[in-house]
Amino acid sequence: MTPTAAWTELQTRLAEINTISQIASNLSWDQQVMMPTGGGADRGKQLSMLSGMSHARWNEPGLAEALDALSGNEASDLQRAAVRNTKRQHKRSTAMPKELVQAMSEARSAAFPAWAAAKESQDYPGFVPHLEKLVALTREEVAVLQEPGQDPYDVLLEPYDPGSTSASLDPMFERLGTELSSFLQAIQGKPAPGERPKGPFAIAPQQALHESLVPALGYDMERGRLDESEHPFTIGMGYGDTRITTHYYENDLLPGLGGTIHETGHGLYEQGLPKELRGTGAGQAAGMGLHESQSRFWENFIGRSRQFSEWLAPQINAHMGTSLTGPGLYAASNGVKPSLIRIFADEVTYNLHIVIRYQLERQLFSGQIEVSHLDQAWADAYEQKLGVRPAHVGEGVLQDVHWPQAYYGYFPSYTLGNLYASSLVKALEKARPQMWAEVQKGEFAGILSWLRENVHQKAHLMDAPDIVNAACGGQQDHVADFVDHIWARHGALYGVSR
Amino acid sequence: MTPTAAWTELQTRLAEINTISQIASNLSWDQQVMMPTGGGADRGKQLSMLSGMSHARWNEPGLAEALDALSGNEASDLQRAAVRNTKRQHKRSTAMPKELVQAMSEARSAAFPAWAAAKESQDYPGFVPHLEKLVALTREEVAVLQEPGQDPYDVLLEPYDPGSTSASLDPMFERLGTELSSFLQAIQGKPAPGERPKGPFAIAPQQALHESLVPALGYDMERGRLDESEHPFTIGMGYGDTRITTHYYENDLLPGLGGTIHETGHGLYEQGLPKELRGTGAGQAAGMGLHESQSRFWENFIGRSRQFSEWLAPQINAHMGTSLTGPGLYAASNGVKPSLIRIFADEVTYNLHIVIRYQLERQLFSGQIEVSHLDQAWADAYEQKLGVRPAHVGEGVLQDVHWPQAYYGYFPSYTLGNLYASSLVKALEKARPQMWAEVQKGEFAGILSWLRENVHQKAHLMDAPDIVNAACGGQQDHVADFVDHIWARHGALYGVSR
Numbered sequence: 001m002t003p004t005a006a007w008t009e010l011q012t013r014l015a016e017i018n019t020i021s022q023i024a025s026n027l028s029w030d031q032q033v034m035m036p037t038g039g040g041a042d043r044g045k046q047l048s049m050l051s052g053m054s055h056a057r058w059n060e061p062g063l064a065e066a067l068d069a070l071s072g073n074e075a076s077d078l079q080r081a082a083v084r085n086t087k088r089q090h091k092r093s094t095a096m097p098k099e100l101v102q103a104m105s106e107a108r109s110a111a112f113p114a115w116a117a118a119k120e121s122q123d124y125p126g127f128v129p130h131l132e133k134l135v136a137l138t139r140e141e142v143a144v145l146q147e148p149g150q151d152p153y154d155v156l157l158e159p160y161d162p163g164s165t166s167a168s169l170d171p172m173f174e175r176l177g178t179e180l181s182s183f184l185q186a187i188q189g190k191p192a193p194g195e196r197p198k199g200p201f202a203i204a205p206q207q208a209l210h211e212s213l214v215p216a217l218g219y220d221m222e223r224g225r226l227d228e229s230e231h232p233f234t235i236g237m238g239y240g241d242t243r244i245t246t247h248y249y250e251n252d253l254l255p256g257l258g259g260t261i262h263e264t265g266h267g268l269y270e271q272g273l274p275k276e277l278r279g280t281g282a283g284q285a286a287g288m289g290l291h292e293s294q295s296r297f298w299e300n301f302i303g304r305s306r307q308f309s310e311w312l313a314p315q316i317n318a319h320m321g322t323s324l325t326g327p328g329l330y331a332a333s334n335g336v337k338p339s340l341i342r343i344f345a346d347e348v349t350y351n352l353h354i355v356i357r358y359q360l361e362r363q364l365f366s367g368q369i370e371v372s373h374l375d376q377a378w379a380d381a382y383e384q385k386l387g388v389r390p391a392h393v394g395e396g397v398l399q400d401v402h403w404p405q406a407y408y409g410y411f412p413s414y415t416l417g418n419l420y421a422s423s424l425v426k427a428l429e430k431a432r433p434q435m436w437a438e439v440q441k442g443e444f445a446g447i448l449s450w451l452r453e454n455v456h457q458k459a460h461l462m463d464a465p466d467i468v469n470a471a472c473g474g475q476q477d478h479v480a481d482f483v484d485h486i487w488a489r490h491g492a493l494y495g496v497s498r
Numbered sequence: 499m500t501p502t503a504a505w506t507e508l509q510t511r512l513a514e515i516n517t518i519s520q521i522a523s524n525l526s527w528d529q530q531v532m533m534p535t536g537g538g539a540d541r542g543k544q545l546s547m548l549s550g551m552s553h554a555r556w557n558e559p560g561l562a563e564a565l566d567a568l569s570g571n572e573a574s575d576l577q578r579a580a581v582r583n584t585k586r587q588h589k590r591s592t593a594m595p596k597e598l599v600q601a602m603s604e605a606r607s608a609a610f611p612a613w614a615a616a617k618e619s620q621d622y623p624g625f626v627p628h629l630e631k632l633v634a635l636t637r638e639e640v641a642v643l644q645e646p647g648q649d650p651y652d653v654l655l656e657p658y659d660p661g662s663t664s665a666s667l668d669p670m671f672e673r674l675g676t677e678l679s680s681f682l683q684a685i686q687g688k689p690a691p692g693e694r695p696k697g698p699f700a701i702a703p704q705q706a707l708h709e710s711l712v713p714a715l716g717y718d719m720e721r722g723r724l725d726e727s728e729h730p731f732t733i734g735m736g737y738g739d740t741r742i743t744t745h746y747y748e749n750d751l752l753p754g755l756g757g758t759i760h761e762t763g764h765g766l767y768e769q770g771l772p773k774e775l776r777g778t779g780a781g782q783a784a785g786m787g788l789h790e791s792q793s794r795f796w797e798n799f800i801g802r803s804r805q806f807s808e809w810l811a812p813q814i815n816a817h818m819g820t821s822l823t824g825p826g827l828y829a830a831s832n833g834v835k836p837s838l839i840r841i842f843a844d845e846v847t848y849n850l851h852i853v854i855r856y857q858l859e860r861q862l863f864s865g866q867i868e869v870s871h872l873d874q875a876w877a878d879a880y881e882q883k884l885g886v887r888p889a890h891v892g893e894g895v896l897q898d899v900h901w902p903q904a905y906y907g908y909f910p911s912y913t914l915g916n917l918y919a920s921s922l923v924k925a926l927e928k929a930r931p932q933m934w935a936e937v938q939k940g941e942f943a944g945i946l947s948w949l950r951e952n953v954h955q956k957a958h959l960m961d962a963p964d965i966v967n968a969a970c971g972g973q974q975d976h977v978a979d980f981v982d983h984i985w986a987r988h989g990a991l992y993g994v995s996r
Binding site for chain 1: 514517518520521524525528532533534535536537538539540541543544547548551718719720721722723735736737738739741
């Protein structure tokens, strides 16, 4: 096969796999947003059939042959990126013995209800056998995929954050933990800068507010939807169809707004991926960390800024009948308070939740800690880093679904997103000095346009670390950028400086 | 292959085809109800891929081998029904030359926008070449599928109404046309029995009204949804997931209510198909005519009855702030007025619209009429049967999408539904003398239970004509049953008798 023929062959096959994936995404969206409960059993069969179809296509010899023929003979950056990305996924999709895939699938299915029960009954020892099984199977998977000399944890990182390694993350997360602990010490005992608006807040006007906010940020409603679901999420199903969901709370306005702006950020990234690269192997997002940088950029860096609060407060008032001021909303959006539950954490302490999880995962997969001791290690780490200690595992090691579903290597992307976003904001402020004045007027087109050009349009032509550094004009110190932001915003609100 | 092995093989293959069909149905529902406009291009590719997958499975030799091995060796009524139904579909899915399938697909695609334009510009001659092409290709399809001695029109009927033949329909439709014309003559010049309630009507309370009405009729909302779409429809996606849609009008309450009750009738049928027969080849609906009998049963026979009006009027008033009375609603729901547009026609004249279409289709496919003369023949038939003549083809021969998309043989099912429903109501009145008293109290469980047992649970174990006659205790005269109903209801309202 000539390289040209191989490229054509590869494109045809990837386009087909991409279409199957779009179909599965639509069914999954429907399952979470629309499907009546009775549809569950058949939906399981439908998704399982699609998964089998995709698996079969990844395992067709023609795909491997096209990849081999092209590899080393690529004629462009696009081809190089597509080959690199596709090889990674091809290996994950074909190397695993069938028995191991089956065993992991069964272990996950068994663990899910056991986790829910153990979380409810605060019974860690009862869940340990499941977790040990999942970790053991994950180690087997790592052994299959591991390259000579590669750190096992890096094998886990790759599907979520290709291009990141534990060698780069270890020092970043260590330093970030120290810096954020210093900041927490500096504000200790200081009063919160503001109070959150008090409910109840009717759902219908909240919906109207959110529905006006999403397109105002630049989201194209002709190529997307906003709906409600139990857990907010974003799903991209091709250039013309990216859907976001949110969740409205009667007793609090801000979590719903934060969630909607967060998902809008994810959605803007998906909508901004270049049309012509879709399904080529290089047209998808460059990983979860970069994806999260886009959601956090809008949710935290823009959405919790003083200028955005000035713009948003009168709109909230118009819809909700409240009497918020810009400064009041700004202060209410930026309280910092160590707490036990990650998903409710503030912009600062959130990252300590992630540092703790990352460091425990590292110890777990380097054999420094046993599954059976994870609950104690967790509690100790929270006490040391956040000054709070869970009373039970339901608010401790069993709070998240990630470990009980063997998503090891996933957590770092949340904080990577914050770190990347902080560097992108710094670069944007240089490129577009008027940006904060624009935010205050509700003009987001210039900001979005910079993100489109420097991040979204790069798709997966490079790995995320390279995309962010290129966007910022060279190697950045993301931890320093993020910590600067925390001191500048939250330090000022709490009246402390470095 | 032993018959037992062949049955197992057939079941496995049909279950897989059924799952593909469920997936396609979900994508199609999404396309009509949820999808942003931008999703259209990819959605086309997704549906085309699924259609290809289904086609490939129908054409696998293993399916034909299992069918052959089982045929004549069936061990039960279920197996006999599954083989008969599956053979019909297998033939339609495999016998057609690829070139003909392709040519028809292209002709349909080309005809659709041409039809919309010709309808808009009232230009029949401009559309004739498309229609001639579609009819010619349909004739080629018929030639492929036709059994020796079979009437070509019966080949067209089969995918919509298996078990019906032109030999049975010709006299029924002829007699029905005559009987309804007599009825129209009898009420000519009489004033309408009532006036429709005047709008505008806000959409939100209409929605609340409809959302309470649908489950009140017995629709299981744990296995279904009600949404809004441009054109109301029902889609079954397995035992646990049947979705209906409706359309709300600001200026008129009744069309929306009629539409919702109609789709609820379709939905009740889909929800009532037996769980254990799904995907066996005999667990689906027994054709469009029987499907339509279920929607018309609820929309017209129950929904426009005096007793239902008594029950419904106070509920409309509670939601909409109107002051309807039962008799007022009953009269308003049952006006009879010859008109040009089928989809807006009343319960009586609707069937004359169908008789006209059926008789023209018969003449077209027996070669008694040319495509180029269809517009004049249409106008003449309307003048003769309904006393109205279209001023142009937009309100005449080009009003419906069916012929411009080559759905020949489809129209009769609408009237078959009315005819079947009238016989079912008669049988129900005998089996359940209290039924109308129940309707007046809003108690529909007993009625639904009778339909479940006598119609829904039969799925496609028999063809529709046999199901209806068995439900009614023997061969029925559907035309007489329907005409009796018209005289009893509308004759009384107009103060005329036979």
